[in-house]
């Protein structure tokens with residue numbers, strides 16, 4: 583397609599599949615990851631995020647057509663907040679001037695089916711206020727394996743919808759959307775899926791999966807559409823690519 587697209591988390595899993603798919607369609611892809619990428623940067627740190635933005639501005643002087651942010655962590659540790667939330671918003675906001683140079687600019691960020699769970703609203707509110715100091719003070723560590731993860735994905739959805747209709751983004755033609763994958767077979771989920779009990783539990787949370795786990799390429803296809811010019815009518819949408827989990831949780835079960 584000849585578009586230039588930034589893909590974060592491009593060294594593994596869904597991000598890798600997205601980068602490869604876009605390249606196979608003729609796009610120029612700039613990969614960002616902690617290692618094995620065009621731009622190696624630790625998105626958990628302020629310095630790493632600033633360096634990534636500076637290098638993107640240097641290598642994409644004529645602008646960029648889109649960014650897909652798959653970089654993320656699945657665990658309870660504090661780095662989950664840093665990479666999933668700040669690693670997304672700082673990069674997207676940092677390349678705003680580059681996106682404005684495109685005729686069909688797109689932003690695609692990563693949520694999760696976990697965004698359907700009830701989050702810790704205090705953490706979500708503090709994330710949206712970007713008050714990391716207060717989060718660290720109130721939550722020096724989290725015992726709950728999903729508390730931080732769920733909060734980041736809910737916060738990303740709210741930030742994404744706000745951006746999508748704000749004057750500086752949606753108002754200037756930048757289409758902003760999200761993808762919320764369900765259970766997908768990647769290095770992130772491998773250790774859990776290798777454990778028989780955990781695997782059965784996770785599959786039970788995805789009743790429509792019928793023992794079929796989503797593959798990275800399936801999510802990559804959705805990202806390819808959203809980051810392409812064809813998605814122009816989608817604004818502020820979170821696409822739940824979850825084999826029916828959202829429909830069931832919202833109470834629509836015709837079976």
Ligand SMILES: NC(=O)c1ccc[n+]([C@@H]2O[C@H](COP(=O)([O-])OP(=O)(O)OC[C@H]3O[C@@H](n4cnc5c(N)ncnc54)[C@H](O)[C@@H]3O)[C@@H](O)[C@H]2O)c1
Pocket residue numbers: 590591592593594595596597614615616617623624625626627652653654655656665666692693694695762763764765766767768769770771
């Ligand atoms: N796999 C699933 O079932 C699933 C479900 C819902 C949402 N997601 C989301 O999809 C995204 C991609 O997940 P995946 O399953 O492909 O995982 P993955 O572990 O295969 O890929 C994540 C990538 O993020 C990069 N990353 C992590 N920390 C980083 C840091 N500090 N700086 C720079 N890069 C860093 C990793 O190096 C890796 O390449 C994540 O945001 C995840 O939360 C995944």
